[in-house]
Amino acid sequence: MNKWLKQDLWRHIVALTTAIFALFPLYLVIISSFNSTGSLQITSFVPREISWNNYKLLFTSPAIPYLTWMKNSLLVAGSVALISVVIGSASAFAFSRLSFKGRKPGIQLLLLVQMFPAILAISAVYVIMERVQTFAPGIGLGTQGGLVLVYLGGAMGVNIWLLKGFVDSIPKELDEAAKIDGASEVQTFWLIFIPLATPVLAVVTLLSFIGTFNEFILARLFLVDMESRTIAVGLQQFIGGQYSQNWGPFAAGSIIASIPIVIIFLSLQKYIVNGLTAGSVKG
Amino acid sequence: MISVSRGKLALTAKIVLLALISAIFLMLAQSAFAQKEYVIGVFLFAVILLTLFTYLTKKSIPLKFFLPGILLLLAFVVSPILYTVTMSGFNYKTGNIVSKDEAVLQIQNRAFEPDSAGTSFDIKIGTFESKPAILVSDIENKRYFLSTFEKRVPLSNGAVTLNEYLVAQSAPGFSPLPTDQLAAADSTYSGKRFIFKDEYFLSLEGLDVAIVARQTLTYLEQQDVFKNIIDGTIYKDNGRGNYQAGLDSAAILEPGWRAPIWFENYSKLVTDARFRDPLIRVFIWTVVFASATVLTTFALGLLLALALNKPLHGRRIYRSILVLPYAMPSVMSILIWGGMFNSEFGAINALLGTDIAWFQNPNFARTAVIVVNLWLGFPYFYLVSSGALQAIPNELLEAAAIDGANPRQIFRKITMPLLLQILSPLLIASFAFNFNNFNLIYLLTGGGPRNSLDGEIAGATDILISYTYQIAFGSSTQDLGLASAISLIIFILVASISLYGIRKSKVLESFV
Numbered sequence: 146m147n148k149w150l151k152q153d154l155w156r157h158i159v160a161l162t163t164a165i166f167a168l169f170p171l172y173l174v175i176i177s178s179f180n181s182t183g184s185l186q187i188t189s190f191v192p193r194e195i196s197w198n199n200y201k202l203l204f205t206s207p208a209i210p211y212l213t214w215m216k217n218s219l220l221v222a223g224s225v226a227l228i229s230v231v232i233g234s235a236s237a238f239a240f241s242r243l244s245f246k247g248r249k250p251g252i253q254l255l256l257l258v259q260m261f262p263a264i265l266a267i268s269a270v271y272v273i274m275e276r277v278q279t280f281a282p283g284i285g286l287g288t289q290g291g292l293v294l295v296y297l298g299g300a301m302g303v304n305i306w307l308l309k310g311f312v313d314s315i316p317k318e319l320d321e322a323a324k325i326d327g328a329s330e331v332q333t334f335w336l337i338f339i340p341l342a343t344p345v346l347a348v349v350t351l352l353s354f355i356g357t358f359n360e361f362i363l364a365r366l367f368l369v370d371m372e373s374r375t376i377a378v379g380l381q382q383f384i385g386g387q388y389s390q391n392w393g394p395f396a397a398g399s400i401i402a403s404i405p406i407v408i409i410f411l412s413l414q415k416y417i418v419n420g421l422t423a424g425s426v427k428g
Numbered sequence: 429m430i431s432v433s434r435g436k437l438a439l440t441a442k443i444v445l446l447a448l449i450s451a452i453f454l455m456l457a458q459s460a461f462a463q464k465e466y467v468i469g470v471f472l473f474a475v476i477l478l479t480l481f482t483y484l485t486k487k488s489i490p491l492k493f494f495l496p497g498i499l500l501l502l503a504f505v506v507s508p509i510l511y512t513v514t515m516s517g518f519n520y521k522t523g524n525i526v527s528k529d530e531a532v533l534q535i536q537n538r539a540f541e542p543d544s545a546g547t548s549f550d551i552k553i554g555t556f557e558s559k560p561a562i563l564v565s566d567i568e569n570k571r572y573f574l575s576t577f578e579k580r581v582p583l584s585n586g587a588v589t590l591n592e593y594l595v596a597q598s599a600p601g602f603s604p605l606p607t608d609q610l611a612a613a614d615s616t617y618s619g620k621r622f623i624f625k626d627e628y629f630l631s632l633e634g635l636d637v638a639i640v641a642r643q644t645l646t647y648l649e650q651q652d653v654f655k656n657i658i659d660g661t662i663y664k665d666n667g668r669g670n671y672q673a674g675l676d677s678a679a680i681l682e683p684g685w686r687a688p689i690w691f692e693n694y695s696k697l698v699t700d701a702r703f704r705d706p707l708i709r710v711f712i713w714t715v716v717f718a719s720a721t722v723l724t725t726f727a728l729g730l731l732l733a734l735a736l737n738k739p740l741h742g743r744r745i746y747r748s749i750l751v752l753p754y755a756m757p758s759v760m761s762i763l764i765w766g767g768m769f770n771s772e773f774g775a776i777n778a779l780l781g782t783d784i785a786w787f788q789n790p791n792f793a794r795t796a797v798i799v800v801n802l803w804l805g806f807p808y809f810y811l812v813s814s815g816a817l818q819a820i821p822n823e824l825l826e827a828a829a830i831d832g833a834n835p836r837q838i839f840r841k842i843t844m845p846l847l848l849q850i851l852s853p854l855l856i857a858s859f860a861f862n863f864n865n866f867n868l869i870y871l872l873t874g875g876g877p878r879n880s881l882d883g884e885i886a887g888a889t890d891i892l893i894s895y896t897y898q899i900a901f902g903s904s905t906q907d908l909g910l911a912s913a914i915s916l917i918i919f920i921l922v923a924s925i926s927l928y929g930i931r932k933s934k935v936l937e938s939f940v
Contacts, residue, residue: 153740153741155735156735156736156738156740157740157742159731159732159735160732160735160736160740160742160746160750161746163728163732163750163806164746164749164750166803167749167750167752167753167803167807168749168752170761170764170765170768170803171752171756173764173768173775174764184773185767185770185773185774186772186773186778187773187775187778190779232496232497232500233497235493235494235496235497236493236494236496236497236498238493239490239493239494243489243490243493245488245490255501256930257923258501258505258506258509260922260923260926260927261505261509261919261923262864262893262919262922263505264864264866264893264897265512265864265893265896265915265916265918265919266505266508266509266511266512266915267897267900268512268515268900268901268908268911268912268915269507269508269509269511269512269515269912270504270508271900271901272511272515272908273468273507273508273511276463276465276468277465277468279463279465280456280459280460280462280463280465280468281456281459281460294500294503294504295504297500297504298500298501298503298504298505299504299505301497301500301501301505302501302505305497330489330492330493331489331492334493355757358757359757359758359759361759361867361870361871362866362867362870362897366901377757377759377760380759380760380763381759381763381871384763384766384767388766388767388770388773389770389772389773392767395763395767396764399760399763399764402757402760403756403757403760406755406756406757407752407755407756410754410755411748411751411755414751414811
């Protein structure tokens with residue numbers, strides 16, 4: 146008992162205190178979401194009731210087109226994740242496997258470009274897309290199509306970088322064998338590399354999805370119409386400055402929006418931590 | 429046999445796809461040229477040529493893999509960077525947004541003054557000879573006429589029908605606009621000049637009144653100056669995007685245009701106290717904020733990693749709870765914290781039994797920012813520190829113990845130095861990330877508190893990037909030129925930090 150106290154007690158105290166700190170906002174938002182008044186004011190830290198009122202509001206109130214926002218987020222983040230991984234893996238394959246002039250400076254340039262935080266060029270993106278808007282209204286400022294294109298450009302650097310790391314780890318003998326059997330580079334890519342890489346491609350797709358789902362500022366700048374907003378922008382605009390009135394539905398909305406992301410994140414934890422130590426992805 | 433037909437099918441599919449892509453881009457390029465967006469148009473043409481060249485010839489196999497990625501990077505990452513560099517050399521802000529030609533046109537259009545009597549007429553808008561026209565009722569003089577952009581048609585009093593206020597409602601050849609089309613037709617009529625007499629013209633004020641006005645400024649194309657017709661003042665191009673009279677920099681014509689001013693956006697950050705002082709203040713807070721975040725998150729993360737670095741009852745549960753803040757979408761978490769720090773109803777004040785206006789007081793706001801970022805960031809360092817602790821060979825620690833070192837000595841002399849060596853690239857990366865942690869600042873405090881009544885742009889919690897955003901989009905004067913200049917300074921700072929970190933971690937060598 147004494148030994149236990151000496152050795153383990155401090156560990157439990159540290160872990161427990163931090164766990165409470167970690168859970169506190171989440172606990173609060175959960176009990177708020179079940180509070181029928183929808184008020185920000187906490188009358189009691191112990192829940193008194195379970196009311197689905199806030200959740201019902203989300204799907205019925207015309208002031209919160211919640212389902213539309215959710216659909217927009219899934220559409221934008223989904224298409225960015227899928228397209229960027231397909232395009233990115235082709236580039237990664239070439240960087241890793243093919244020899245050509247300018248490969249090394251190309252990789253260094255890519256590293257430099259992906260270090261430029263997208264947000265720094267945000268005024269330029271804004272002005273450029275404003276101009277695109279004048280001749281191609283479908284893909285300019287204010288449209289989800291334009292937002293997807295900008296995201297795709299931004300995702301390229303990181304995705305190529307991540308996927309290249311993976312391709313490097315596939316033994317070269319495999320594609321050399323394919324080459325001897327007469328496969329072209331394109332065939333090697335589709336028939337050898339893609340099947341081998343499927344699990345990793347899935348992980349990178351999901352990471353890319355989470356990243357895009359979480360993106361706020363470009364979406365805020367691009368999507369002005371209520372109906373075209375993503376969930377992050379929609380909820381931010383909904384709660385913005387109106388904490389006291391809109392807290393309940395916001396709490397419910399943020400929980401529903403967070404659950405899938407938390408699940409994906411927890412199931413991918415291993416890969417994310419590896420990605421983190423390689424100095425990339427969220428963080 | 430099968431493979432032959434599959435090859436043919438693939439070839440057909442490829443050609444159809446290429447044709448389709450070319451057609452779409454061709455259409456886009458054409459409309460870009462039609463809107464005088466030549467740079468974008470040329471880029472789109474280049475995309476078509478490059479695509480066809482790459483996929484129809486066998487000249488370069490790597491390019492077949494690269495092209496889509498490179499094009500996306502060029503279009504949406506590289507070109508905005510280059511454009512940022514360009515904009516930073518321009519006087520590009522509210523009032524100086526349009527091109528020079530457009531500015532000249534707008535100045536001419538806006539430059540008119542009402543006649544000395546301030547005459548105005550009741551009108552009806554419609555069309556005459558299928559052109560926009562107004563039916564004007566000069567009730568005082570009992571005269572009625574039609575006016576278009578080109579001519580004025582007098583009407584005999586018998587020809588018009590009047591309402592009870594003696595305002596003409598219809599005239600031969602004039603078709604009044606139906607009420608439901610009035611709003612849509614606004615741009616066709618307002619701001620336009622209908623013929624009156626001599627140098628005077630009619631300009632609409634609303635949809636049923638027109639005033640008599642005349643041009644005040646005339647553009648002398650050869651000298652590139654504006655001349656005031658009435659008092660003879662000359663407005664010259666001041667080289668900074670405005671026409672200016674004499675030396676008074678306030679006597680300029682609106683709007684101006686975006687004009688190259690080279691390094692002025694940079695130099696005023698150094699020489700002009702109005703820009704320099706807030707920039708220095710924001711820079712200091714940015715460094716303090718990023719350092720404090722790295723220190724607090726690393727300290728808590730490491731403490732947890734050490735605490736949980738041995739089999740312990742409930743370790744798995746602790747672990748899954750502790751990563752939750754990291755798994756949550758950060759936008760949601762920050763907004764939730766925003767509610768908790770609400771001064772009237774927030775949970776933090778309720779819990780502490782205080783009555784603090786968190787976001788109205790600079791120091792409380794800064795504290796809140798760092799606390800929230802600790803919550804968001806400690807799981808990251810918990811995860812990576814746990815990994816790093818496991819990477820330290822046990823033999824090393826055992827050897828030290830055999831040599832008589834106590835646990836504290838082992839930690840300080842062996843574990844900690846090794847950990848710092850492993851984690852320093854991540855600490856640097858975290859510093860660089862938080863240096864630009866726009867979302868946290870923007871969503872939690874909006875950079876505030878700031879004294880906007882005094883025209884203050886930089887708030888107490890603004891970091892460089894949110895300050896830049898504020899300059900570009902936030903305040904009433906949107907200064908894209910200045911914002912671009914600061915963006916590039918930030919990039920140079922962050923890139924140096926990151927490159928230093930990468931060199932430390934030797935990522936570059938192992939990857940290339």
